[in-house]
Amino acid sequence: MTTATGGSSDFIKNLGRMYATYTGGFLAFIILLAILEQVGVPNRILGYLFVGFTIVVYAVIGVMSRTAEVSEYYVAGRRVPALYNGMATGADWMSAASFVGMAGTLFLLGYDGLAWVLGWTGGFVLVSILIGPYLRKFGAYTVPDFMAFRFGGNVARGMAVLVLVCCSFTYVTAQIFGTGIIASRFLGMQFEVAVFAGLAGILLCSMLGGMRAVTWTQIAQYIVLIIAYLTPIVILSTKQYGIPIPQLTYGNAIAEITAREGAMLASGLATAGNLKPHIQPFLNYTPLNFFGIVVCMMIGTASLPHILMRYFTTPTVREARQSVAWSLLFIFLLYFSAPAYAAFSKLEVYTNIIGRDLTQVRPWMFSWGELGLIQICGKNAASIDAIVAACKAIAGHPGVVRLQDFVINTDVIVLSTPEIAGLPYVISGLVAAGGLAAALSTADGLLLAIANALSHDVYYKMVDPSAPTVRRLLVARILLLVVAVASAYTASTRPGDILAMVGWAFSLAMAGNFPALIMGVWWKRTTAAGAVWGMIAGFGLCVFYLVVTRYFPGAGVAYFGMSSLTNPATGAPLVDLAKAMAAPGAMDSWVLVSHPLASKVGWFGLTNIAAGLLGMPVGFLVIYVVSLMGKEPSKEMQAYVDEIRKPRGRTVLQEKT
Amino acid sequence: MNSPTNSTTSDNDKAHWDKTTRLMFTHLGLWFFFGYVVHMFVVPLNKITIPILNFPLGFYMAAQGSLIAFVVMLFMFAKQQNAIDREFGVAEDE
Numbered sequence: 146m147t148t149a150t151g152g153s154s155d156f157i158k159n160l161g162r163m164y165a166t167y168t169g170g171f172l173a174f175i176i177l178l179a180i181l182e183q184v185g186v187p188n189r190i191l192g193y194l195f196v197g198f199t200i201v202v203y204a205v206i207g208v209m210s211r212t213a214e215v216s217e218y219y220v221a222g223r224r225v226p227a228l229y230n231g232m233a234t235g236a237d238w239m240s241a242a243s244f245v246g247m248a249g250t251l252f253l254l255g256y257d258g259l260a261w262v263l264g265w266t267g268g269f270v271l272v273s274i275l276i277g278p279y280l281r282k283f284g285a286y287t288v289p290d291f292m293a294f295r296f297g298g299n300v301a302r303g304m305a306v307l308v309l310v311c312c313s314f315t316y317v318t319a320q321i322f323g324t325g326i327i328a329s330r331f332l333g334m335q336f337e338v339a340v341f342a343g344l345a346g347i348l349l350c351s352m353l354g355g356m357r358a359v360t361w362t363q364i365a366q367y368i369v370l371i372i373a374y375l376t377p378i379v380i381l382s383t384k385q386y387g388i389p390i391p392q393l394t395y396g397n398a399i400a401e402i403t404a405r406e407g408a409m410l411a412s413g414l415a416t417a418g419n420l421k422p423h424i425q426p427f428l429n430y431t432p433l434n435f436f437g438i439v440v441c442m443m444i445g446t447a448s449l450p451h452i453l454m455r456y457f458t459t460p461t462v463r464e465a466r467q468s469v470a471w472s473l474l475f476i477f478l479l480y481f482s483a484p485a486y487a488a489f490s491k492l493e494v495y496t497n498i499i500g501r502d503l504t505q506v507r508p509w510m511f512s513w514g515e516l517g518l519i520q521i522c523g524k525n526a527a528s529i530d531a532i533v534a535a536c537k538a539i540a541g542h543p544g545v546v547r548l549q550d551f552v553i554n555t556d557v558i559v560l561s562t563p564e565i566a567g568l569p570y571v572i573s574g575l576v577a578a579g580g581l582a583a584a585l586s587t588a589d590g591l592l593l594a595i596a597n598a599l600s601h602d603v604y605y606k607m608v609d610p611s612a613p614t615v616r617r618l619l620v621a622r623i624l625l626l627v628v629a630v631a632s633a634y635t636a637s638t639r640p641g642d643i644l645a646m647v648g649w650a651f652s653l654a655m656a657g658n659f660p661a662l663i664m665g666v667w668w669k670r671t672t673a674a675g676a677v678w679g680m681i682a683g684f685g686l687c688v689f690y691l692v693v694t695r696y697f698p699g700a701g702v703a704y705f706g707m708s709s710l711t712n713p714a715t716g717a718p719l720v721d722l723a724k725a726m727a728a729p730g731a732m733d734s735w736v737l738v739s740h741p742l743a744s745k746v747g748w749f750g751l752t753n754i755a756a757g758l759l760g761m762p763v764g765f766l767v768i769y770v771v772s773l774m775g776k777e778p779s780k781e782m783q784a785y786v787d788e789i790r791k792p793r794g795r796t797v798l799q800e801k802t
Numbered sequence: 803m804n805s806p807t808n809s810t811t812s813d814n815d816k817a818h819w820d821k822t823t824r825l826m827f828t829h830l831g832l833w834f835f836f837g838y839v840v841h842m843f844v845v846p847l848n849k850i851t852i853p854i855l856n857f858p859l860g861f862y863m864a865a866q867g868s869l870i871a872f873v874v875m876l877f878m879f880a881k882q883q884n885a886i887d888r889e890f891g892v893a894e895d896e
Contacts, residue, residue, distance in 0.1 A: 256844070259864035266869045267837040273876055274829050278883075392866065396856035424861045426844045436838060443837065461894045463884055470876035477873050484865040790819055791892040 160229060168368050174198065175372075179571045188570045192331040195574040196581060199369055203585065204349040206362045211353035215614055218355035218621065219286040219597055220457045225360055227464040231471025233360045234455045236367035236586035238265075238476055240316070241323025242647045244370060244583035247480070248562075249555030250644060251487035255423040257430045258487070261644075262480050264442020264651075266473060271447035273469035277456040279666045281465040282789045284796025285457065287594075288450040288658065289602040294798055295665045295782070297673040299607050304680045306598045308657030309450045311688075314632060316449075316650035317591040319643045321347075321636040323584040326556060330516065331577040337637045343585070344633045351589045352622050355597075356458060359589045366582040367475065373579020374479050374486075377563045377572050381489050384566075395485035398492045399423060405495045414500050415548035423491065430752070431713040437755030438648065445651025445757060448658035451594035462792035490562050494551070502545055503533050509564040518554040521546060556643075592632075596625035645744070648754035649691055656687035656760025664768050666790075669783045675772030683764025687756045694753040698742035699731040707746040719745045818890035825886065829879050836868040836875075 178191055212218055225233070243265065251258035285291045288309060293302035324343030329336045351359050375391075382391035385398075402423050409415040421428045427435060446452065455472075459465045497507060506521075506529065513519045514526030522542070524535035536542045536550065560580065563572040600621035605612055612620075660679050664671040693701040701707035702722055709718035725731055725741050736743050744753055751758060777783075788797050840847075840863050847860030855862075887893035 256861055256864065259861075263837060263841070263864055263868060266872050267833060270829065270833045270837075270872055270875060270879075274826050274879055274883075393855060396852065396862070399858070399861070400856045424848055424858050426848075426860070432842075436841075439837065439841075463880075463887070463894055466880040466883060470873070470880050473876050474873050477869050481866045481869050787815060790822070791815065792887050792894050793892045 157224060157226060160226070164229075164364060164368065167365060168372075171369060171372065175571065175575060178574065179569065182569055182571050188574075189333065191570060191574045192333075192577065195578040196328070196332060199578045199582065200346045200585075203346065203362045203365060203582075206365055207349050207351070207354055207358040210358040210361050212355060212357050213615070213618060215617065217357045218618055219601065220454075221355075221357040221360045223458055224460050225458045227459060227468040228471050229364055230360070230455060230459050230464075230468040231473075232367045232475055233363035234452065234468070234472035235475035235479075236363040236370060236582070237359075237455055237590040238452060238472070238587070239370065239479055239583050240587035240647070241320050241327075241580060241584035242643055243479065243483075244374065244580045245323055245327070245556050245559050246644055247483040247559075248486035248490070249558035251484055252491050252553075252558050253555050254429045255421055256426040257428060257435060259484070260430065260435050260438040261442060262483060264439045265446065266477060266480055267439070268443040268446025269469055269473040269476070271443060272452065272456070273466055276447055276662050276666065277453060277469055278462045278465045278792070279789050280453060280662075281456050281459060282462045282792060282796060284798040286454075286601050287597050288453055288662075289598055290606075290798065291665070292661060292676070293602070293606065295786075296661070296671075296676040300677050301661075301673060301680075302602055302606065304677060304684075305658070305661075306602050308653065308680065308684055309598045310595055312449065312650045312653040312657070313451060313591045313595045314628070315646055315653065316451075317588055317595070317628075318632045318635045319646045319650075320584045320588040320591065321633050322643060324581060324588070325636060327560070327577055327580045327584065330560065331574070340633050340637045343581070343588075344629055347585050347588045347592065348626065348629055351593050351596075352625055355618075355621070356454075356593060359593055360458060362589065363586045366586040369582040370579040370586075371475070371478055373575045373582070374559075375482060376575060377566070377568060378482060378485050378489060380568060380572070381562075381566055382485070385489075391485040391489070392481055395488040398485075398488040402488060402492050402495060405492070409495070409499060409548060412500070413547075414545070419549045423488070428714050431711065431750060433750060434713075434752045434755060437751060437758045441648065441652050441655055441755045441757040444659050444761065445655040448654040448662065449651070450598070450654070450658070451590040454594060454597070455590070486559060486562065490558050490565060493562075493565050494553070498551060499546055499548055503536055504529055506532065506546065507565075509561065509567075512564075513554075513557050513561055518557045520552040522550045523552075592625055592629050595628050596621050599624045599628070645754055649756070652687055652691070652753075652755065652757030652760070653684070655757035656764060657684035659761055660764035660768050664765070664772075666786070668772075669786050670772055670777060671768060672772045672775040672778055674775050675768045675770075678771045679764045679766075679768030682767040683760040685760075686763050687760030690747070690756040690759055691753050694747050694756075695744050696735050698736065698740070698744070698746045699726065701746050702726060702742070703732070707748055708750075710745050710747055710750050710752060722746075814890055815892070818886065818892055821886050821890075822883065825879070825882055829875060832871070832875055836871040840868060 178194060182191060216222055247261065250261060280291055283291055289302045289305035292305035293299065321340055321343060325336050325340035328334055328339035328343050332339065334342060378391040379389050382394045383389045386394040388394050406420060406422050410417065410420060430438065456465045456468060459468050510519045510526050511528055517525050519526045521532040522535035522539055524531060526532050560576060563576060600617060604620050605617050657680055660683055661676045665676065693705060694707065709720045709722050711718055720741050731742060747753060785797050788794065844860035844864065847863065848858040850859040852859055852862055884893065
């Protein structure tokens with residue numbers, strides 16, 4: 146157990162040198178593996194070395210930072226410098242969906258995919274100007290702590306914990322799913338086993354040392370993930386355009402894609418019906434849903450507890466603000482590169498796959514085809530013979546790959562781009578290590594947020610306020626384990642559609658937390674009753690919309706006046722409601738993702754990913770109206786609100802440790 | 803838990819909060835412009851191509867332009883808010 150003595154300030158001073166050495170060591174490790182590849186070490190072994198070595202490093206950092214001190218466990222002793230906290234937040238923030246899924250989504254959706262890029266960056270503006278620094282000044286350990294103090298007691302606390310657990314659990318399941326995909330591809334494990342192997346890595350980092358261990362591990366993970374993400378596209382950009390800055394050169398790739406799209410239409414390789422021009426907006430989402438997703442991702446960012454609590458760890462309010470700026474800079478490095486990733490791979494697919502004779506298809510895709518992630522002519526592209534046979538079965542097939550013949554899973558784009566471009570396998574291993582770092586760091590942060598809320602807010606504050614420190618931390622660790630195993634179990638059942646699940650998590654956070662957080666800081670007149678009813682109404686409506694549109698769409702149509710969403714390009718309904726409702730199974734209690742109605746009905750044509758767009762305004766309205774109906778908050782409470790608006794002075798909430 | 807001091811509603815604090823609120827609305831306006839308004843004009847903007855880089859402007863704004871604006875805004879905001887805090891003597895000690 147270390148305390149905040151002279152030794153620890155030396156530690157902070159040496160951070161730069163420590164992480165520089167670490168980065169150098171990692172680069173040397175990549176070079177070593179590149180040499181091993183040249184001398185003929187098999188790919189499988191390289192994959193194991195990459196994944197194994199990086200996980201061991203994270204675990205060592207986690208074990209070295211173990212702590213049994215409450216403020217270290219919950220807020221890393223509040224002494225993480227702004228820059229490093231920004232890096233840790235970057236890793237905390239960028240999940241498997243960002244690293245593995247983002248470029249794939251852009252590949253598939255073209256311009257419309259940028260809704261996610263915009264949403265996941267713009268939200269930090271709100272974190273900084275509206276919420277983060279004020280919560281830091283308040284001095285809480287968790288977001289529910291703030292709600293409980295500002296809105297008087299356990300009802301607000303319980304509601305905040307409920308929101309936190311719902312959105313974080315949805316999110317963490319998607320992360321563990323991501324680790325499972327990567328581990329099963331690169332380590333050759335069975336998916337279900339891989340999920341639990343990834344879980345073991347996550348737990349080693351977060352269980353022993355809480356926030357302190359997670360912080361120092363996440364910085365290490367950020368370094369790995371950003372090197373891994375940028376390396377392949379820097380090489381590609383240099384190869385194709387002679388300049389190693391892909392963010393500048395991919396405009397040319399986009400111009401080539403547009404030209405190629407025209408050529409494909411002219412030669413009949415694609416039809417106007419199946420070609421979605423890369424730069425043309427609103428082909429996949431209607432403008433309402435495009436901007437709806439942007440709003441939900443932005444405001445969800447500013448409401449997600451695992452992100453907000455990262456700003457509790459800085460030494461001062463000023464550093465909390467600077468830290469948000471650093472976070473966004475580090476996140477930006479990945480997000481403004483993702484469109485380049487998508488453009489380079491799309492150009493490769495359009496020039497080297499579409500229009501090629503079936504027998505000339507490059508062999509890189511067969512290892513993905515075997516896993517069912519790439520299909521040609523409706524069958525898994527496992528070998529030349531398989532695709533030739535599959536296409537022969539289609540009447541009038543011209544013998545070359547047409548656009549409509551080629552289907553690729555979005556998660557494959559980033560992981561396979563090095564292979565597509567014919568880069569050495571060491572780059573593929575690096576990308577896998579980066580994806581794993583992204584998934585692990587986010588899972589760590591989320592599990593910690595859930596476990597902290599359960600142990601600090603529920604157990605210590607609501608169940609047993611006299612619990613000694615040792616028991617509080619023990620409970621935190623046991624709960625972390627329970628939550629982790631539960632989410633790994635959920636992930637191993639393959640709930641599917643990662644991006645939608647992530648979107649749901651943001652909508653839940655936005656509808657449940659945002660109005661109460663904003664009003665609590667910015668409107669002194671907000672009363673406890675107003676906030677609690679606002680949270681119940683906003684969150685309740687959001688959950689209702691999600692559950693009905695996804696699981697009970699038949700009932701939504703029959704009883705709640707929902708109608709079919711529309712096709713953004715043609716304006717026609719996505720499903721024929723009368724027909725779907727008449728078919729057997731429409732009113733079954735619980736429909737699967739594959740059901741024709743699932744997630745395709747709603748109000749105002751609003752997709753359920755953007756459900757927060759309904760819940761949040763209702764939350765604000767209810768808080769406003771109910772607050773005005775009640776008595777003004779006490780003079781004392783208003784003075785506390787004044788207090789958190791000024792950086793100077795002690796924090797409002799002083800925890801005894 | 804420390805009790806609030808009596809100076810919490812002083813004129814100085816009010817002025818500080820007024821200025822902070824104004825800064826908040828300025829940045830919220832910029833955020834709204836770069837987050838939404840620009841992208842409502844994506845179709846006409848796409849007809850313009852950025853020279854040398856070869857990007858259609860509408861696409862570029864969503865892929866990079868707005869993101870750069872957000873990053874710059876945040877560093878500016880941190881600096882401006884810090885200046886306001888110092889001006890009214892409510893900044894933390896160095």
